[in-house]
Structures are given as C-alpha cells and as structure tokens.
Amino acid sequence: MFNVDITGELVAFFAFAAIIIGGSVLMISLEKVVHMVISMAAAFLGLAGMYVLLDAEFVAFVQVLIYAGAVSILMIFGIMMTKHGGGDGQPARPLYEALVAVGALCLFGLFFYAIRTTEFPDAAPSAAVAEDNTMAIGELLFSGYIVPFELLSVLLTVAFIGAIALAKKGAD
Amino acid sequence: MLPSYLTLAAILFCIGLYGALAKRNAIIVLLSLELMLNAVNLNLVAFSKYGVVPALTGQIFSIFTITVAAAEAAVGVAILIALFRARGTVDVHAFDRMRR
Numbered sequence: 524m525f526n527v528d529i530t531g532e533l534v535a536f537f538a539f540a541a542i543i544i545g546g547s548v549l550m551i552s553l554e555k556v557v558h559m560v561i562s563m564a565a566a567f568l569g570l571a572g573m574y575v576l577l578d579a580e581f582v583a584f585v586q587v588l589i590y591a592g593a594v595s596i597l598m599i600f601g602i603m604m605t606k607h608g609g610g611d612g613q614p615a616r617p618l619y620e621a622l623v624a625v626g627a628l629c630l631f632g633l634f635f636y637a638i639r640t641t642e643f644p645d646a647a648p649s650a651a652v653a654e655d656n657t658m659a660i661g662e663l664l665f666s667g668y669i670v671p672f673e674l675l676s677v678l679l680t681v682a683f684i685g686a687i688a689l690a691k692k693g694a695d
Numbered sequence: 696m697l698p699s700y701l702t703l704a705a706i707l708f709c710i711g712l713y714g715a716l717a718k719r720n721a722i723i724v725l726l727s728l729e730l731m732l733n734a735v736n737l738n739l740v741a742f743s744k745y746g747v748v749p750a751l752t753g754q755i756f757s758i759f760t761i762t763v764a765a766a767e768a769a770v771g772v773a774i775l776i777a778l779f780r781a782r783g784t785v786d787v788h789a790f791d792r793m794r795r
Contacts, residue, residue: 532696540703547710547730556720563726570733577700579740579754582761586736589761594729594768601722601772605779620717627713634705643697644747660758663751675762682766686773 535576542569556602564595581657700741707734721778721785725771732764 546566550559567590574583664672707730714727736757743753775785782789 536696536699540699543703544706544710547707550723550726550730551710551714551718556722559723560726563730566730567733570737573700573703573737574740577740577744579743579757582736582740582754582757585758585761589765590729590733593765597768597772598722598726601725601775604776605722605785606783623713623716627709627716630712631705631709634709635702638698638701638705643745656754659751660754663755664758668755671759675759679762679766682770686769689770689773690776 532576535572539569539572539576542566543573557599560595560598560602563598564591567591567595579656581660697741697745700737700745704734704737704741707731707737719786719788721775721787721790722772724787725768725775728771729764729768732760736760 543566546562546564546569549562550566553559553562567586571583571586571591574580574586711727711730711734714730715724718724718727739753739757739760741753743750743757746753778790779785
C-alpha cells in the first residue's frame, strides 16, 4: 500500500485533499460565519479539482457553478438577511459536543476499517472514459435517464417556488 | 487509488456529521449537510472511474445529487429566514418549540 510510486495523479490528489480537508476543518473551527462560508467555498473548489482528476469534467464544472457559486452566495445572502451576534458564542454543552466528536471519530474508524479490509478488484482501466465527457453525459441523460431528469426539473421548480413563498410570507 | 478517494470521502462525511450535530448556527448546519452530500458525490464519481464496471452512471447520479442539494439549500435558507423573522435568532437550540 505504502510503497507506491509517485505519480502526477498522486501529487495532485494530495494537493486537492489538503485543500478540501483544510477548508472543511477551517469551516468547523473558524469564529466568524462569513469566514466559515469562504473556507467552505475553497473546499468546494478543491472537490471540483478532484472531479477533474477523476475524468469527470462536466461534474467539475457543475460543482464550481452550483456549489462554489450558487450555494456559497446563497449562504452569504442568508447570513446577510439574519443577524449574527459575534461568532458562534460559548459552547453551551461541552459534554454534548465531545460526545458528538467521539461519535464522528468512531464512525470514521468504522469506515476506515471497512475500506482497508475490502478487496477492490481491478477494473478494466479507462473503459468508460469517453472522449467528450459532456456529450456522453448529455446523451445518457436524455436517453436512459429522461424520467428522473424531468422529475428533478419538477422538484427544482417546486422547491424554488416554495422557497420564494416561505421567505416572502412574513415580509408584508 | 480507489481506497484513497473513499478515505477522503469518509473524512469529509465525518467532519460534516460533526458540524451538523455540534454547531449552533443554523447556516453552518446547512453547510455541513452540503459537505456530507459532497462526500457522497466524491464516492459516486470515484466509483464511476475506478469501480468494477466503470461507467458514466456514477457521474449522472452525482449530478442528480447536486440538483437535489441545490433545492435543499434554497428551501433551507428560506426556512431559516422565516424562522429568523419569527424567533429573532439563528441558534438551532432556540428552535425547540415542538419539543416542549
């Protein structure tokens, strides 16, 4: 496992992993809410790089547009519309937070054990890598997955109308 | 390479779980949920390249997940704004009317 040769993919993987984990840990530990959202946007951008590394260019662009763009801006607007009294405040229940941390660590231990003990059979390499990732995804999306695609468009419409109705109700 | 991606996704998921359960600011709780969904997306895309049967299906699934996550974020922020109008705070510990 550990005597792997250093390849470009490995170096890029560890660089992006450092960005992602650093961003998410900063998101947990920073004081101000806006700084948390900015570090989270950095983690989202690192994940987009990871998708490029995994030959998923279209998903990477969707990640940049939706997460690093739309969701981060939406969260910043949410922060602007609400009031935040100087950081997260004192931890009211330190025992509870410690218990949650222990639980998350135990879950990670379980995941790590399961990943290390599983034999992953080698696949035929680059069998599915299409020449034009976006075109292949588009063809698949509009041939095999047309019903979930339409259901998702209905879901998005309903969700956005619902969001407008929810946020507008108390204004007048 | 597949176990490395899976381990990274597990780390992300656990950080997101801790944030969703322990943080008091509701916006940070929503962000932690997004982080957990992103970990799942990373797993899907990793399996679509390194799985037993490499296929584009994993990427399609991850696009669907991103769409649902965007809808969830929009509705979540809208509910948050409505709650803030009603209660004057975004502390999740203040939203306990249904428990009492």
